[in-house]
Amino acid sequence: MSRIAAKFAELKTQGRGALIPFLEAWDPDQATSMALLRGMPAAGADLIEIGMPFTDPMADGPIIQAAGKRGLAAGVKVAHVLTMVREFRQDDAKTPVVLMGYLNPILSYGPERFCADAAKAGVDGLIIVDLPTEEADLLLPFSNANGLDFIRLIAPTTDEERLPHVLNGSSGFVYYVSITGITGTRSASAEHLQAAIPRLRKATDLPIAIGFGVRTPDQAGSASRIADAAVVASALIDTLSANLDEHGKALPGAVEKVLDQVRGLAAAVRG
């Protein structure tokens, strides 16, 4: 069983959903993002999503755009993101790690080599924002061959007819983009989610995570109960960026402040 499947199975026996916090690789530098990554499981992260910076993040709002820009300014490369995971795996064999990013840096690295190296480093799944089902054959054979889960995004615009098509070949979990919009801008209402998630359940047995617009402990708790997991990204990056000095360096205690926030979210998910 994959690490992701094992984690969701374990949480099911506990009768709760998962918290999936997000961090952007090397935001604002290698040491800070590594400290965040290492600290997240103890703070209550069930799975962790790592953003791979890209110059043109079309689906991201200003908060994650800025995080990616800081990562790139710090010199992060695709290989460094994999190194982060490899180092994390030295102390943590259980917490699933999912990489989220855009296609071009992966194409540039080489899709086959990327999937092989990611699997070796201890990555469990991939979310590639600009790789819809229609183009998935660019990566899917290699992610499958290396045992990486290929996590699909489902949007409010994905209709019943399209749903099976998008879910075809997906594994790990399904990522429900809860708003029509970019990251960190607005939140879906509980009513919207209560209508959307059962519709999705009918089409898949995979666990469902809700992302985009999940900011507060209340929202995370509610999302993890309506679905199976809550992804929190922009709210955590907001906290990190509020704790940077004028040169963009992390102020003392910045990592702990973000981890405190993760603890608050985790408590709500454990409700």
Add this chain to the structure above:
Amino acid sequence: MNIAPGVNSLRTGPNERGRFGEFGGRFVAETLMPLILEVEHAYNQAKADPAFDADLKRHLKEYVGRPSPLWFAERLTRHLGGAKVYFKRDELNHTGSHKANNCMGQILLARRMGKTRIIAETGAGQHGVATATMCALFGLPCTVYMGATDVERQAPNVFRMKLLGAEVKAVTSGAGTLKDAMNEAMRDWVANVTDTYYLIGTVAGPHPYPMMVRDFQSVIGEEAKVQLREAEGRLPDAAVACIGGGSNAMGLFHPFLDDTSVRLIGVEAGGHGIETGEHAASLTGGRPGVLHGNRTYLLQDDDGQIIEAHSISAGLDYPGIGPEHSWLHDIGRVEYVSATDREALTAFQLCTRTEGIIPALEPAHALAHVTKLAPTMGADQIILMNLCGRGDKDIFAVAEHLGVKL
């Protein structure tokens, strides 16, 4: 109109996946996927509807001012001493560039789809002005995304768009140029999926845009072919056009793709020179990757991060190129060369003085290549160049480069 292409035609693309060879495709977030499929469906229906074609033709004739004339540039020809140079004068279109052809086509499609709000990206502002114009004509609210750097260097066009009632949003992310404006327009579209139509200005973006924009721009090459037959009784020996995203070039080239005797030459923006790394020549200085919804040649670093393009012309300042051009490059049907900022400035002045036409800096790049090419050809040979935009918008930038205070 179009003659139906045969089995060995180069004019049958893209395939059902929106691919020209290995280029093109639909690389967008799932939120946009259903919208793009909707645009494709609506466009295919419109294309098959004679009423749509008639409506478009009427608007192109009576509002845009088509057909644009074909002009024998006699003094320029004498000056260069070689092939006869003809200008396809798309700068005489309403709004001053070829952009009107595509905007008219797409706005009629948007209306047909029942969309009530239009968004667009713009570099030099030519596409923004054309979009704002069509929106004013049809009473549709319009938001134009424009890089903050471009807002500054294309102030006359910004004012024009505002006069036309459009909201111009300055984009500060990245280098504040066309690429960043396109990112921001995509973000707007993702957030406004029900009422908004994204009117892309070039032969880039996800399928069906490269195909659709090419179709709407092909009127350039189709007219020129007929006009040149009337003037000279034959095809040109070479057709030359400048390339940023590549819509005016695609429009000129496409009707000639199967005419193997016609050399097709696309001129990219060489900026300060390819060797300096500061240019916008994606084919000459880039490699294939994925950006803005399609796979194409891109300026990128070793790690797949996109590099900012540089050109004196805001309309060519784009790190990618339409996917059909990438394919035509790889199969060798079209030659792609580049002209530097300096060469474009020289050609700009030459055109102004010898023909009394102030060209936009974009086609000045095409002309820069024509000035090199024509003297190498015989007096009985013909070069057809697309003069795709007029230069009123550029006089401030040109004055600055020439050290003149206005």
